[in-house]
Amino acid sequence: MSRRLAIRGLFSCYLYDYTIYPKRFQIVALQMNLKQLSNQLQLSQTTVSRALNDYPEVSEATRSRVKRAAAKGGYRPDMRAISLATGKAKTIGHVVPMANKDDVFSPIFAEFIASASQTYSQYGYELMLTVEKSRDDASTYRGLAAKRAVDGVILHSPQTDDPRLAVLQEVGLPFVVHGRMLNSEGYNWVDMDNHNAFKLATRLLLDLGHRRVALLNGREEMTFAWLRRAGYEEALNEGGVAITNELMASDDLTEQYGYQKASAMLAMRISPTAFLVSSYIVALGVRRAISHAGLVIGEDVSVIIHDDELSYFDNGGLKPQFTSTRSSVRKAGYEASKLLLEQIENPDKEPTSVLMDTQLVIGSSTGPCRA
């Protein structure tokens, strides 16, 4: 048996609720209830609820009286109760896979999520973050769906043939992929044109006379890396330059990866005269390797990077440090979150894809081949 009595507490706007259970005694300072609010107003819960949710059946006078009282009393409806009653979680899930090797949590995700979260809060959604240990484990998505925790999810760093796609389609949870699979039909995605970006970048290097162009790519199970490599190879083929395995590397995008691979390649008998690098962070390692080798970037060795426009790494100005293919992750986060919310509000919407344009921006890290 539990008795409840509500007593006005110290602060006039708070109600304290003393709930006495046989086995425990707890005092919880709680915000106002719908019930309490309606009692206070001498109205039914229905009327108060309708007034607050802008239903037309309530007179303007009543509505404004209710709204004023709610604001004054600091009334905020219990999210979970709303959720249970309406069937909508008002929450978006972001499932970020840990990179396989080193627990690397990519800063790309962080910027993407920061941007998406702005959209969510604007539309009254919350953001739930899940870090996934293994991408092959479908239970994360099944769980999210079954637990009714989220109304939709954003899928991060998709692989060329990602098993998670089928799972999401099966459970019927709305989702948007940041990036895409090789099969890009039948689901929502937001991506940049990786293939074309790296093809153009490679062609630029070839035009500058470079013949030994190294590719420091991301892990090629990921579609973005796969497409970049495809673009790179296509440009080499069209330029009549042979593809060399020793000039290609693929790994998590860390500074140390860039340093080690570039160092090793620069130490080769016939070393590369140009590097195509998949991220700013990797390029920092490449730059370190180049200085260590006593070479000058943009003169002895050319470098083109892909620039995600991370907020704390500036690659702008009239003459940016690095020549780059450029595409904003923040923009992608914005587009993807919008798309997901649309999909949720309108479940019958046809799958949409957004291919973001990429710029090739000339900076001071490229120059004619001197070898």
Add this chain to the structure above:
Amino acid sequence: MSRRLAIRGLFSCYLYDYTIYPKRFQIVALQMNLKQLSNQLQLSQTTVSRALNDYPEVSEATRSRVKRAAAKGGYRPDMRAISLATGKAKTIGHVVPMANKDDVFSPIFAEFIASASQTYSQYGYELMLTVEKSRDDASTYRGLAAKRAVDGVILHSPQTDDPRLAVLQEVGLPFVVHGRMLNSEGYNWVDMDNHNAFKLATRLLLDLGHRRVALLNGREEMTFAWLRRAGYEEALNEGGVAITNELMASDDLTEQYGYQKASAMLAMRISPTAFLVSSYIVALGVRRAISHAGLVIGEDVSVIIHDDELSYFDNGGLKPQFTSTRSSVRKAGYEASKLLLEQIENPDKEPTSVLMDTQLVIGSSTGPCRA
């Protein structure tokens, strides 16, 4: 009036629930219900619930029968219903303030959160991320508490005198601060010893003969930066070196900040011979400025950084690139999340603080003063 009928669907493990409302018709593929599960097992909901939650009142035979059926049917209780019934959200909130100026979402948060999220999932908690536009806006916390969205929060990047502290204490939401305020009594926090770290680092530079030591600090409204500066000044005082305003800077921790400030300082009539830098990222800008100036790091100019051990920036090995004070953010995330869960499970726990130890690791970016 709504009629419900549950029919076995295509997949034997799914139930389809056709809910017919007067005004809308929807077919929702849903995971099994507690009700459905108990019907299927010919048991009451109570018994099934108790069996699943390991209450002792259920016989072993029944329990295992129930558990097997639940696993087979893919039953996962509705999170929101549990939450509503138990009063526990099983969710932790992380409130990350956007840096004031440039929408910078610090990679520190990302690593911290990635690490904390491991703890949460281990203990059955979810992680809800909120990006706060203004730190002065208390409504974020009031809202989280009133909406009953979370059981506790982690407070990021605290200021010396942070208004959020009072709000959190007032609403009675368990919380842990990542970092601390200047007043460090009466609440949970996890921090590193910023003061001592920067004092020791400064002393090392003084011992190496440097007299013009620049400090590229974070924003000094933040406690961590305030303490670092205090440590730096204390060491200078003890070393009998005057404090010079032109050698101190304070801003968001970006690469461009490091580059611009270091460039400007190196161009001074009497330029600094050493830099104390608050993060790896800023140090990258400093390194760029030093090379641009035609100087060699570790020889012409010494640099000590604080290294948060971000996963994609390696500063390890026998002789790391940068001499650094070192403290793992991931570790901090681990400690803070553990502490918060303890606080939640045991609300009467006394406030606890964890001061993480810091190492001063000698790398190749420091050397005796040559000026």
Add this chain to the structure above:
DNA sequence: TGCGTGTTCCAAGGCGCTTTGACGCCAATT
């Protein structure tokens, strides 16, 4: 006066789960 038509409000049921008090049953005790 009687009837439809709005307007404003309410009681009650439901979302899916936990928790409580109680009931039936059987073996062990008096």
Add this chain to the structure above:
DNA sequence: AATTGGCGTCAAAGCGCCTTGGAACACGCA
């Protein structure tokens, strides 16, 4: 034979909100 106590189970209430069908009332019209 009557009582106790433990075990296994259940019906029902409750968490806080939304939603529905209908009631009460006032108004205009025939």
